[in-house]
Amino acid sequence: MTQRASLLQGTLDLLILKALSTGELHGLGVSRRIEQMTGGTFAVQPGSLFPALHRLEESGWLTAEWEASENNRRAKYYKLTKAGKRQLGEAAEQWNRIALAMAKALEA
């Protein structure tokens, strides 16, 4: 269970970074974007999403700003930092290596 959680945490961070790579989004937007990107495979629970967003912000990969949302409400928008973009690149590369290795291993 813990192993799965830690795997999921890495996955979730990567998904969030990826979701934000096309532009800034608020928390709910990140959640919807991930659902859309994964074809509904991952539905991120708010209980995991918000701590993860704040953790990434604390690590300096995201910055957040209060802005007006699409229907004119104030919402907190997250955006990738330079460090976040670099991290997305590294994490994606690492993920691809692992995925490739896993696929090879399972095909063998």
Next chain:
Amino acid sequence: MAAIIARVASVIRNLTRRSRIEHDLDEELRATVEMLAAEKVRAGHTPDAARRAALVDLGGIETIKEGVRDVRAGAMLDTLGQDIRFAVRLLLRYPLFALTAVLSLAVGIGANTAVFTIGNGLLRFSPVAVSDPDRLVDIGRSFDGLPIGFNPASYPDYLDLRRRTTTLEHVYAHPLFPKDMTVESESGTEKVVGDVVTTNYFSALGTRAAIGRLFLPEESDAQGASPLVVLSHRYWVRGFNADPGIVGQTVRLNRYPVTVVGVAAEGFQGTTVVAVDLWVPMSMVTFVTGSTPGGLEDRRAGWVVMGARLKPGASIEQATADVAGIDQALRSEYPDQSHPQPFRLLPASPMADKMPLAAAALLLLGAIASTVLVIACANVAGLLLARASGRGREMALRLAVGANRSRLIRQLLTETLLLFAIGAVAGIALARAMTTGLMSLLPALPVPVHLSLVLDWRVVALACSLAFVAALLSGLAPALHASRADVSTVLKDEGHGASARLRMRSAFVVAQVSLSLVLVFVGGLFTRALQQASPTNAGFDARGVEVVSIDASLGRDGDAASPSIARDLLDRVRHIPGVASASMSRMLPLANEAMGMGLSLPGEVPRPGALAQTPGSGNIVAPGYFATLRIPIRAGRDFTDQDATGAPLVAIVGEAAALRFWPGEDPIGKQLIVNGGSRPGASIRVVGVAHDVRYRALDFGTVPYVYLPLGQHDTSNLSLIVRSADGRSVAGGVRAAIAGMRAPPQAVSLQSLDDLVAVALTPQRVGAFVAGGLGLVGVLLAAIGIYGVTAYTVSRRTREIAIRTALGAQPGTVVGLVLRQAISLTAIGCAIGLVLGAVAGQVLSMLLVGVSPLDPATLGGAVVLCVVVVLAGSFVPVSRVMKIAASDALRSE
């Protein structure tokens, strides 16, 4: 400027970020719920149902918050831990830097803490002894135009004030000074310090009895009505072995029987720093003290200070206005009896007799200590800046890889705070030593003084907040500066940022040099003042002279016997082996007392609007006074035993008086009208002229002075002055002589004149030691600063210097290049220091007797000292310049 404010604000925001995070999180979740609900409304839900569904979708809001808080708190702790670990590593890597910074901080914080400890003891009552001390006030007459200190008020003043006040309750009174008394009991005779208080004294203070009872407010203050005494706990233990049976017994106080009614609570020592042994009611004042100067009815005779408690709801401002109103009313009701000074009301404090000397010394110490702290901060700021310059590259790199700026500032501030925390701990330790040192500068006081100098939470809190403020002040500028590092330029070279840093650092060095110069100069001025105010310069010779204060009215045969008692005592003392000469006087030189006398010439008609009399001072002395104190008599003769009652009235005048009244004439044989002594207004013949002597250490000039013979004027409070032939103490013989008299007077204290004089010069002595000592420390710190700046310049210009050397520049030229900077910094610092020093000298001129506040020798000396020490600091780096070879140019980058 605006940019700096914005930066400071961002740093402070970081410090308060916890509450901001909470607030943001609330907002974020609320917005999310609203957006979820909006989605559901679009999907066809009613608004209410949509909102409920949104909340369900979100799950437990508290759980989410917990999750976020954990993340945030963890991150904060991590950062803090990282910062501290990093800071410790850095400090250990540069031990010399750390040591210098911590030492200068310890000196700065320690000096302030020591002064505060003493001030705390002087200004605050221990709440153990006095309940709710913040509501207590002291009332007296204001002191010679000074903002602090009290002149005594009269007893009728007290009665009127107590009757008329609307803002005060429990108004009590007691003499300005506690009295020396003797107690005879079954366990023997002992000399004690006693206070005479109105019977409401103890209830006003809200103190309790340890055993027995204290005086009750309803007991009468009418003379002779209540022959009672309350003992202090300390005296009860010391003199009566803590015997509870003492209550109800009768002891003889100054030979007058009084009944012990109780013992005050442990730790209660009255309302001053003088440790009082016992209290008697005001009804006993004429019995136990023999005389009240001016008595109980004279409105002009000041001898009491008052205290009171603010009525519930009354503020100190209202009470001040109330008291001022009463003063006005009394002035119009008794126009010819009014006191020259108005009433003064201050928050109550145990400060020694509310004397301005103690306050002046304390203010002076505070000012010096603050200056030292500023110097220390400038020094540390300079050091931090120097180090920041070494780390410019590191900062730029960290910014380049995406570290955020506020994080860098926080990191730099953490380092500074750590440094200051260590400085604060060292400072508190040093403060203990400094407090002891300062107290040892105080002379032997004639009364037992007990001052509570504990390291309480107030002192520790002060040291910590000083350290914190100092850290912010000296850490912020370098931190902002360092973190502003511009990535491109710093990575290329130490360019523009470096020269700005050098400017800032030079400013710190200039500040250090100038403030140190001020301290050294002030220390020098006090040293000069101390020399000027020494007995030799004050016109007499105190060495080998012992003084016994006696109350001649307390002879066993009753009062009015002073001339005969005095003559009898003097005869005996003069025959003691080892006594060279002996005399008696009402006043002593440099004892800070004055007996005002109005002087005028017979037949002199005052100009309209001018004073009818010239204000002067006087003394009542026995024959031999001038010889005993070695005060030269310039003309005429000394008093003799023939100058007694019935003989023509005579006087000896000081030189200033002679010059004032008979310029260019021989004053001997002239007549002078003296308003003072026992024959006010009588015309008196001048028989001698004495060299002027300074009686008050703080007198600006020498006032016209008149000596009257003891044989023709009564006074009960006298000092017996004895000069020994060989400098050895004759105290034992004097005591025996007094005890052997048929009617021995009350002998109350025996001291050397040197000790007595030392009391008067305390502020000057403390000022000289503290300002001088700390000024030297400041100069050394400034030397370190100059060293740092010069060394930095040398390292920056190594390449340039090497090239110049290679091209054939003379060593002198290159050295001059570097030395010019050190010299100009020192020169600017000295120039500013001279201006500040002149201002400080003016401010302190009251304490600087006989010294010009711009004393050229002292100024010159201070400047030379600063220049030499500070330039010595640049010697090492400058000598390094000589060794720079052409090849260094290649290696330096």
